Amino acid sequence: MLELHNIRFQPATSERVVLDGINLKVTSGQPVLISGNSGSGKTSLLEVISGLAGAKEGAIHWNNETLTRRQRRWLCGVVFQFPERHFLGLNIAQELKLGHKRLTSEQSNEVLRRVGLSGVDKRQAPERLSGGQQRRLALAVQLLRRPEVLLLDEPTAGLDWSVRTEVLELLLNLARDRPLIVVTHEPDLFEGWRGNHWKLKEGRLHALSPLPL
Ligand SMILES: Nc1ncnc2c1ncn2[C@@H]1O[C@H](COP(=O)(O)OP(=O)(O)O)[C@@H](O)[C@H]1O
Numbered sequence: 001m002l003e004l005h006n007i008r009f010q011p012a013t014s015e016r017v018v019l020d021g022i023n024l025k026v027t028s029g030q031p032v033l034i035s036g037n038s039g040s041g042k043t044s045l046l047e048v049i050s051g052l053a054g055a056k057e058g059a060i061h062w063n064n065e066t067l068t069r070r071q072r073r074w075l076c077g078v079v080f081q082f083p084e085r086h087f088l089g090l091n092i093a094q095e096l097k098l099g100h101k102r103l104t105s106e107q108s109n110e111v112l113r114r115v116g117l118s119g120v121d122k123r124q125a126p127e128r129l130s131g132g133q134q135r136r137l138a139l140a141v142q143l144l145r146r147p148e149v150l151l152l153d154e155p156t157a158g159l160d161w162s163v164r165t166e167v168l169e170l171l172l173n174l175a176r177d178r179p180l181i182v183v184t185h186e187p188d189l190f191e192g193w194r195g196n197h198w199k200l201k202e203g204r205l206h207a208l209s210p211l212p213l
């Protein structure tokens with residue numbers, strides 16, 4: 001279980017506190033959706049959890065132990081809002097192999113299948129994929145790292161309405177085995193979300209009633 005205790009965050013260059021006493025528990029099988037307007041601090045929250053940014057106050061526990069920022073970088077797999085900015089490989093096969101030199105063709109096919117990219121030509125440059133496919137590839141890259149916790153920043157941004165249900169199903173499936181947090185500014189797209197739903201506003205989390213199934 002991932003637990004956030006009274007997290008306060010203020011970027012060095014910001015005059016205001018962005019996260020102001022965040023408390024949250026995330027367990028496997030109970031995914032968390034956090035919605036909030038643009039600028040409400042959603043990305044900052046994922047950065048703090050994953051150790052990419054440092055909180056001013058508060059603690060983050062994993063299975064009742066406090067983890068350092070460095071430990072949290074290993075713990076968390078983050079799928080960023082604009083994954084294309086983070087691709088390094090010249091083609092899909094290479095992208096998957098980064099950090100996994102011995103990855104077999106079967107293993108890469110398996111992970112591509114899990115994210116709904118089976119059949120894609122692995123010799124293509126990641127940039128040639130559509131926005132939705134790039135996000136799936138970024139997710140595949142993270143899954144290969146076998147992170148304990150998955151964090152997704154705006155996974156539906158710019159996606160076609162028609163693939164929305166597929167993405168939702170994929171996320172809910174992945175959430176069965178690990179704590180998972182999704183942040184979004186478009187909660188309407190998550191109709192059917194089976195998990196908790198919070199709203200981030202003025203630096204704090206407010207519980208929302210479950211979305212209709
Ligand atoms: N490194 C930073 N330096 C200065 N301000 C920042 C930094 N990171 C985030 N902020 C500010 O924190 C607020 C929340 O940003 P962000 O977490 O990106 O929100 P969201 O993802 O909800 O749109 C914004 O006002 C943004 O300008």
Ligand SMILES: [Mg+2]
Binds near residue numbers: 042043044081153
């Ligand atoms: Mg953001």
